[in-house]
Amino acid sequence: MDTNINHLLEKYYKGETSLEEEKFLRNTLSFEEAQTEDSYSSLIFKTFNEEREAAAPTTLKSLYKTRYCKRKSGYYKKWIYAAASIAACLAVVFTIGLHYLNQHDYSTYIIINGVRYNDEKLAKEYLNKICEEEEHIEEMVVTQLDEMCQMENELYNVENQINNIINNNY
Numbered sequence: 001m002d003t004n005i006n007h008l009l010e011k012y013y014k015g016e017t018s019l020e021e022e023k024f025l026r027n028t029l030s031f032e033e034a035q036t037e038d039s040y041s042s043l044i045f046k047t048f049n050e051e052r053e054a055a056a057p058t059t060l061k062s063l064y065k066t067r068y069c070k071r072k073s074g075y076y077k078k079w080i081y082a083a084a085s086i087a088a089c090l091a092v093v094f095t096i097g098l099h100y101l102n103q104h105d106y107s108t109y110i111i112i113n114g115v116r117y118n119d120e121k122l123a124k125e126y127l128n129k130i131c132e133e134e135e136h137i138e139e140m141v142v143t144q145l146d147e148m149c150q151m152e153n154e155l156y157n158v159e160n161q162i163n164n165i166i167n168n169n170y
Helices: 003-014 019-029 039-055 060-101 120-169
Strands: 110-112 115-117
Touching (some): 003 019
16 A cells, blocks of 8 residues: 555544545545555445445435424424423313312311311201200200299298197197
8 A cells, every 4th residue: 555545544543634634545545446455444434434425315305304204203292292281281270170179168067076077967957956955954954943843832831831830839
């Protein structure tokens, strides 16, 4: 191989070549004729050329497909993000709505044996039951008081009779 090329290869492997020198090496060593003289270096530069051609589309159709696929995937990503955002907003609105719908007016309540009951119907029934029991107890007390008054009157009458007997005998 040419001494100039060998000198450039040494500079290339040390990392001291310029872009123009690397371009010269790539063009010179990628040809098939140069492979016979220095197969390792020519293989490296041929591989670089193949990778460049594979990475860069050569036809307009492949360029269109590459751009269209990228644009299409970005398009779907935007719609997915938008749909996810709308779903999240709807979930928040739904949760807040349920919170407000489930709020009850707990102004009427009763505590029975240390337990708070918020049902107005239950509170009224319990209060009516207690009132009926109190009325029943009140009636019993009034009846007993009446009986005691009658007994007191009878005792008063008996006492008067005893006093009359005692006064008459003396």
